[in-house]
Amino acid sequence: MVSDPGPALPHPLPGAIGLSHLSAYDWEAADGVCGGSPHLHLVCTEAYVVTGGRGAVQTLSPDGYRDIPLEPGSVAWFTPGTVHRMVQGGDLRITVLMQNNGLPEAGDAVFTFPPEVLADPEAYAAAATLPPGTGVDAEKAARRRRDLAVEGYLALREALTAGDGGPYREFQRAAARLVRDKVPHWRELWRAGALAAAARTGAQLDALATGGDDYLADATAHRTGPTRLGGFGMCGRRDEYALPGTTLPYEGK
Structure with missing residues (x-):
């Protein structure tokens, strides 16, 4: 039995997912590669649907590089x-x-900064936070953030490709420590979003199984558009949408 998920979000996207559009950064990094800031998510699966151009996504996991x-x-x-x-x-x-709409906006992402930055929450926050807007200062800060993340990432990749998964695993542990205090808030967002969406489907199946269809009287349609174009995100310039459950400035992409 699914426990009471609490108040539900009004009319989320299917599965209470998050949605954005990205144009990957064309800034060259220390290794000569152009692109975004390496990072991981703690509780969200993320998907890329490519709509134009060419590129790649580099990943580090127990599968290797x-x-x-x-x-x-x-x-x-x-x-x-x-x-x-x-x-x-x-x-x-x-x-x-993005799985679990609202959680990435609440901080479910950690950059691959060097270990000394990850070990100091204040230093991490200072390096990860960008000034508001899309002007020159924001761009410079985004590039500094990207370069610092690439610095840590290249060390993790070098160790992993050499057969040493220790630094990568320690980065995961450091990331988990950094976000631990946010978990109660994340749980509230999950209960109101993804869990509530799944519970609604269960209730609808129960209704159909017993001959009920009254919930269909609430059928409706919705439309939205981007609320910010070209913001500086983790991976590139980001077009953002105001969706149910997205109530905080985006700390990720």
Whole structure:
């Protein structure tokens, strides 16, 4: 039996997912690769649906290091704990589908900063936070953040490709420590969003099984558009949408 999920979000997207559009950064990093800031999510699976251009997503996981090509029509997704880095290959454009809408906005992402930054929550917050807006100062801060994440990422990748998974696993542990205090709030968002959406489906199935269809009288349609265009995110310039459950400034993509 599903426990009481609490108050439900009004009319979320299917499965209470999050949605955004990304144009991958074309800034060159220290290793000569153009792209975004490597990071992982703690409790959200993320999917890329490629709508234009070319590129790749580099991942670190217990599977090792992978470089997954991206082209129009490709779909790539990665589970919690997978470090991922979007790579620009030419006009790469992606629609991002994110599990548990609201959790990424509440901080379910940790950059691959070097260990000394991860060990200090104040230093981490200072490095991860961008000034508001889309001006020159925000762009400079986003590039500094990306470069610091790439610095830590390259060390993790080098160790993992050499057969040493210790630094990668320690990064996962450090990420978990950084977000632990946020878990009660995340649980509230999950209960009101993804869990409530699943519970509604269960209630509808129960109604249909017993001859009830009154809930169909609430059928309706919705439309929305981007509320911010070209914001500086983790992976690239991000078009954001105001969806049920997304109530905080986005700390991720």
